[in-house]
Amino acid sequence: MPVEHLHTLAIHAGEEDESLPDVAAPLRMASTFRYASAAEAAQAFSTEGQPIYTRWGNPTTAMLETKVAALEGGEAALATASGMAAVSTALLTALKAGDHVIATTGLYSGTYSLLTRDLPRFGIETTLAEAADPDAFAAALRPNTRALYLESPGNPTLALNDIAMIATLAHNHGILTFIDNTFATPYNQRPLELGVDVVIHSATKFFCGHGDALGGVIVSTQEFITRALKGPLRTFGGCISPFNAWLIARGIHTFPLRMARHNANALRVAEWLATQAKIAWVRYPWHPSHPQYALARAQMQGGGGGVVVFEVKGGEPAGARLLDAVELCTRTVSLGDTRTLITHAASTTHRSVPREARLAAGLSDGLVRLAVGIEAVEDIIADLEQALQAV
DSSP states (O other): OOOOOHHHHHHHTTOOOTTSOOSSOOOOOOSBOOOSSHHHHHHHHTSTTOOSBTTTOOHHHHHHHHHHHHHHTOSEEEEESSHHHHHHHHHHHHOOTTOEEEEESSOOHHHHHIIIIIGGGGTOEEEEEOTTOHHHHHHTOOTTEEEEEEESSOTTTOOOOOHHHHHHHHHHTTOEEEEEOTTTHHHHOOGGGGTOSEEEEETTTTTTOSSOOOOEEEEEOHHHHHHHIIIIIHHHTOOOOHHHHHHHHHHHTTHHHHHHHHHHHHHHHHHHHTTOTTEEEEEOTTSTTSTTHHHHHHHOTTOOOSEEEEEETTHHHHHHHHHHHOSSSEEOSOOOSSSOEEEEGGGTTTTTSOHHHHHHTTOOTTEEEEEOOSSOHHHHHHHHHHHHTTO
């Protein structure tokens, strides 16, 4: 029976093997797999998808890959050891020395470092284009441009890229479009339907949902995923542990339920913060104060996501006092957990990004990133309210 609904796919996709007696997906931890004969071993090595060696593929990892491909509406997926392993594997599949990338401003710091510091060592250049200006991507095109790299909403500014417009630009010039869809997730945003070629996730975040497993996923055509698997993933070894794949797939069972709650809680928190005299500004894609609110409602049709950013009046010192005073919210990096996480981005997640680059991308010294959890929203707001008294 064909299944299309996200809630059902999250549970059943990748787990349809009726030859197994297990109701819950089993965990296959083996690093290698035995063969009955030399001929069977040779056949396995000549056939894609056969269990050989877990760096090449694993039944538990394949289950996760099938599940995420179904959620994104893609042909195939490839799981990796982390979100950054997914970013690097995807880009190295498409790029070679002499190529040029146009990437959005406001990138996650690891991606920023890869594009601006590491890939140039391999002869691959990057130009940063203003996130909110599609014309900036067109202006940056070169004859050797081979990829446009998006991150929408951006981490941590929540700046949006006009995905459909930029993807059309790329296709008109025969260029691949990549997007990090971690903040939005397929619950809220469907990049492949907007024309994107390759979707990337840090599965550590909302897919896992419980802060206990690292992983990344790439979703694209079967042809691209096969190239990524045979090339950079196997060569550089960024394969995911089957145990982490199992944990993330288990987390995905409740992903749509959690995402609905993240969306609802984050919007309520943004609305409350916008009324507070001690708050200088608030950004949330589905709140009218976001400068790209209309675009957010058009391309993030499921909701605004689980992250709110804001600045306390008084800048970084005032923000530090707020962080020191929270009791329910957890002072840490990352996002997508069941619990609410809070951090000062400039001194933690984006410390490695030069200050001038941070400011140019809209990441102010005082920006506070709040990854809103699924607790009772009244308790989250009450904690922020008492913490503001210390500011």
